[in-house]
Amino acid sequence: MSHIYAGVDLGGTSFIAVVANRKGKVLGSSGGPTTPKAKAEETIEQIADHIREAAKEASVKMSKIRAIGIGAAGAVDPERGVVVRAPNLGWSNVPLARNLRKRLGPDVVLGNDVQVAIIGEHSYGAAKGTRRAVGIWIGTGIGGGLIVDGRIDRGFRGAAGEIGHMVVKEDGPECSCGRRGCVEALASRSAMERDVRAARNSAVLTIMKERGKDRMTSSVIERALEADDRVMKDVLARAQHYLGLLTANVVNMFDPEMIVIGGGVAQRLKEKFVTPIAEVARSRFLRPDPKHSIRIEHATLGDYSGALGACALAEMNS
Amino acid sequence: MSHIYAGVDLGGTSFIAVVANRKGKVLGSSGGPTTPKAKAEETIEQIADHIREAAKEASVKMSKIRAIGIGAAGAVDPERGVVVRAPNLGWSNVPLARNLRKRLGPDVVLGNDVQVAIIGEHSYGAAKGTRRAVGIWIGTGIGGGLIVDGRIDRGFRGAAGEIGHMVVKEDGPECSCGRRGCVEALASRSAMERDVRAARNSAVLTIMKERGKDRMTSSVIERALEADDRVMKDVLARAQHYLGLLTANVVNMFDPEMIVIGGGVAQRLKEKFVTPIAEVARSRFLRPDPKHSIRIEHATLGDYSGALGACALAEMNS
Numbered sequence: 001m002s003h004i005y006a007g008v009d010l011g012g013t014s015f016i017a018v019v020a021n022r023k024g025k026v027l028g029s030s031g032g033p034t035t036p037k038a039k040a041e042e043t044i045e046q047i048a049d050h051i052r053e054a055a056k057e058a059s060v061k062m063s064k065i066r067a068i069g070i071g072a073a074g075a076v077d078p079e080r081g082v083v084v085r086a087p088n089l090g091w092s093n094v095p096l097a098r099n100l101r102k103r104l105g106p107d108v109v110l111g112n113d114v115q116v117a118i119i120g121e122h123s124y125g126a127a128k129g130t131r132r133a134v135g136i137w138i139g140t141g142i143g144g145g146l147i148v149d150g151r152i153d154r155g156f157r158g159a160a161g162e163i164g165h166m167v168v169k170e171d172g173p174e175c176s177c178g179r180r181g182c183v184e185a186l187a188s189r190s191a192m193e194r195d196v197r198a199a200r201n202s203a204v205l206t207i208m209k210e211r212g213k214d215r216m217t218s219s220v221i222e223r224a225l226e227a228d229d230r231v232m233k234d235v236l237a238r239a240q241h242y243l244g245l246l247t248a249n250v251v252n253m254f255d256p257e258m259i260v261i262g263g264g265v266a267q268r269l270k271e272k273f274v275t276p277i278a279e280v281a282r283s284r285f286l287r288p289d290p291k292h293s294i295r296i297e298h299a300t301l302g303d304y305s306g307a308l309g310a311c312a313l314a315e316m317n318s
Numbered sequence: 319m320s321h322i323y324a325g326v327d328l329g330g331t332s333f334i335a336v337v338a339n340r341k342g343k344v345l346g347s348s349g350g351p352t353t354p355k356a357k358a359e360e361t362i363e364q365i366a367d368h369i370r371e372a373a374k375e376a377s378v379k380m381s382k383i384r385a386i387g388i389g390a391a392g393a394v395d396p397e398r399g400v401v402v403r404a405p406n407l408g409w410s411n412v413p414l415a416r417n418l419r420k421r422l423g424p425d426v427v428l429g430n431d432v433q434v435a436i437i438g439e440h441s442y443g444a445a446k447g448t449r450r451a452v453g454i455w456i457g458t459g460i461g462g463g464l465i466v467d468g469r470i471d472r473g474f475r476g477a478a479g480e481i482g483h484m485v486v487k488e489d490g491p492e493c494s495c496g497r498r499g500c501v502e503a504l505a506s507r508s509a510m511e512r513d514v515r516a517a518r519n520s521a522v523l524t525i526m527k528e529r530g531k532d533r534m535t536s537s538v539i540e541r542a543l544e545a546d547d548r549v550m551k552d553v554l555a556r557a558q559h560y561l562g563l564l565t566a567n568v569v570n571m572f573d574p575e576m577i578v579i580g581g582g583v584a585q586r587l588k589e590k591f592v593t594p595i596a597e598v599a600r601s602r603f604l605r606p607d608p609k610h611s612i613r614i615e616h617a618t619l620g621d622y623s624g625a626l627g628a629c630a631l632a633e634m635n636s
Contacts (some may be wrong), residue, residue, distance in 0.1 A: 155573025162570040252480040255473025287477040
């Protein structure tokens with residue numbers, strides 16, 4: 001049997017499918033936006049089409065693909081292969097794995113998008129070879145995942161890694177979870193957008209308008225920083241401060257060999273995003289780490305963290 | 319060879335030595351206060367005497383003791399058996415294991431007091447049989463330890479479990495570590511004592527005077543609660559609130575099957591201490607746990623958590 005896998009990163013607004021070998025080399029890829037308000041059946045057919053397209057580009061027959069992995073945004077049940085709830089897709093209890101297998105043939109394995117991206121970075125990217133690492137993923141929300149003994153560690157109930165809802169500033173701003181002071185409410189891309197909008201005198205809104213964006217995307221953030229926008233710089237620095245606190249809390253509790261920081265903003269700004277976070281964190285390590293034996297780095301697989309992680313997930317489970 | 323072990327809990331102000339079988343049954347014990355300003359040599363001789371006394375009570379010859387474990391307050395180097403720094407004992411780089419072995423015969427294994435107490439509760443107490451647990455120990459400071467796959471998990475640098483310095487309230491009170499808003503500065507016994515003293519109109523100071531205590535010990539706290547002292551009740555409730563936040567942060571990140579809460583106050587107040595902590599924590603679990611599949615309980619070995627943990631540590635390493 002060949003060792004070729006397909007992986008899909010199914011986000012709230014777009015997806016990417018890749019076909020890759022077991023070394024994480026992308027042989028073919030295909031992706032695009034999801035269709036808003038499409039029925040689940042239609043979106044699943046789109047996913048199938050993108051996998052077929054990626055296989056075609058890779059010159060690999062579907063029958064040669066050993067297994068398919070999917071990382072999906074939202075609450076998933078990996079055991080049953082069901083997307084329990086994906087608000088951005090409007091999905092509720094969609095048996096994605098079974099439906100996709102019926103269409104394409106190979107076994108389908110499902111995981112949470114952030115955990116799958118961290119599996120990707122651990123298998124092929126920044127955290128390759130680490131035995132004990134923590135991934136911190138910053139996007140609309142903040143998610144995370146633990147690597148213990150060289151494997152993803154899901155915890156007792158499969159709920160490990162929810163570091164976005166660590167309270168670091170009691171009485172801080174309200175969070176999407178209904179509580180206050182979670183780091184997600186202080187340092188996610190959405191939290192930064194909220195703070196930029198509240199400041200009013202920022203170039204960000206103009207840049208968004210120019211680019212036809214209704215959200216403060218990573219590319220908008222980058223452009224505003226290039227334009228030396230004071231509000232953007234202050235808001236980013238504040239978010240980095242809280243991400244530094246989070247990183248220190250995680251290191252003091254869990255003592256990993258590496259923190260890998262991923263998601264859209266990290267991918268776009270790289271060291272500019274991660275270096276200030278690392279500085280705040282290191283100043284707060286309870287056991288000092290003067291030689292930087294603990295690495296704090298950005299993800300390196302770019303757009304492919306999730307899709308390649310899905311390939312690695314498929315390999316692990318086949 | 320017999321399976322009899324000796325274990326010592328070496329605190330800043332007192333020690334307890336036990337001799338126990340591998341099931342954690344205490345066959346003999348001996349303990350007492352440390353002598354303030356004693357030389358390290360003298361204190362080590364005292365420890366040796368207490369171990370001999372415990373062995374005598376157990377009717378066990380020293381030559382039948384397979385190994386000796388010690389949990390010491392402060393920074394220890396388990397590899398070399400050295401107490402690197404123990405401010406309360408005035409120790410710095412004391413080769414405790416070697417010195418004690420020379421006096422008594424059996425191998426001596428050294429560990430940090432909190433981690434050793436958590437090993438005790440995991441081996442014989444509240445957390446017995448758990449595969450994945452977190453210990454939260456509240457005393458002068460707040461310490462912790464992780465159990466993963468049924469074993470103590472020390473992390474990449476041996477520094478895992480420093481949950482006392484998790485920042486939960488940025489801009490909160492100053493901590494002994496020099497930073498602000500660590501949970502230790504909000505909810506340790508010392509933090510509670512600071513807040514009670516600041517309030518002035520509390521019965522606590524009178525109770526301390528009556529009992530000849532210069533610190534707000536667990537027994538003083540208990541007495542003040544029995545006397546329905548409003549300040550003590552408020553200060554305790556506030557500490558429990560922050561310990562609830564800490565517990566939720568730990569559960570959301572680490573997803574253990576159990577949180578075991580130990581240390582002097584927990585041992586003294588039991589459910590009265592732990593139940594309010596658990597209530598705050600459960601209201602903040604990101605993944606709800608309506609059936610309480612995650613247990614949140616107090617330590618059950620009482621004064622023997624540390625000394626029995628030291629026996630278990632000795633057994634693991636012999």
